[in-house]
Amino acid sequence: MDLLDFEAQGLYFEQQExxxxxxxxxxxSESYADGAAELPLLQAYFKAPESLNVLVxxxxxxxYQHRLDEALEATMKALAVxxxxxxxxxxxxxxxxxxxxxxxxxxxxxxxxxxxxxxAIGFLYMRLNQLExxxxxxxxxxxxxxxxxxxxxxxxxxxxxxxxxxxxxxAKRGMA
Numbered sequence: 623m624d625l626l627d628f629e630a631q632g633l634y635f636e637q638q639e640x641x642x643x644x645x646x647x648x649x650x651s652e653s654y655a656d657g658a659a660e661l662p663l664l665q666a667y668f669k670a671p672e673s674l675n676v677l678v679x680x681x682x683x684x685x686y687q688h689r690l691d692e693a694l695e696a697t698m699k700a701l702a703v704x705x706x707x708x709x710x711x712x713x714x715x716x717x718x719x720x721x722x723x724x725x726x727x728x729x730x731x732x733x734x735x736x737x738x739x740x741x742a743i744g745f746l747y748m749r750l751n752q753l754e755x756x757x758x759x760x761x762x763x764x765x766x767x768x769x770x771x772x773x774x775x776x777x778x779x780x781x782x783x784x785x786x787x788x789x790x791x792x793a794k795r796g797m798a
Contacts, residue, residue: 640670647679659683672703674735681742694746697739704736714740715758719766737763737772744774748781753788757781 646666650659663683666676677700684693705712708729710721725733744759760781763774 640673642666643670643673643676647675650679650683654683671699674700674703677703685746690746690749694743694750697742697746701736701739701743704732704739707732708736710736714762717762717766722766734772737767741772741774741777745777748777748784753781753785757785 643666646662646669650662650666653659653662660683663676663680666673667680670676677696680696681693681700684690684696701714708721708725710717722733740759741763744756744763747753747759748756757778760774760778763772764770764778767774
């Protein structure tokens with residue numbers, strides 16, 4: 623399946639928000655430079671904990687603040703919000719090409735969002751030096767995306783390279 627061969631429908635950022643959330647997100651955006659963005663983001667989250675707009679904003683805020691554990695939490699929550707829309711398994715490890723191929727064409731935007739969100743989780747695990755888990759995620763994405771539309775192959779290659787370097791360093795220390 624070509625994950626670029628679809629018509630974008632139901633984009634998460636076009637969804638209707640709970641009253642006041644859009645304003646809180648705008649306030650967070652305006653107050654990022656002065657360091658006051660977290661409070662309006664958290665207020666938006668408490669108003670709309672299932673809002674992908676809010677979860678993506680939290681992910682970005684925490685990522686750019688180098689608060690990777692918190693960025694990971696927001697991203698994992700986003701995956702949990704997207705998954706039921708697609709009737710995908712609770713555990714991403716159980717996701718198969720059949721799940722993707724049998725998803726109605728009107729939900730392919732959500733499939734891509736799910737896969738990109740899983741890729742972001744893998745990337746965050748990589749940044750947190752949880753390379754084995756990151757590798758598992760990227761291997762799953764590569765297996766599901768034969769044309770590499772999600773772009774996980776380069777990240778998988780990077781993780782494998784990092785692991786090889788670590789193994790070489792360990793071997794060198796063992797010989798010293």
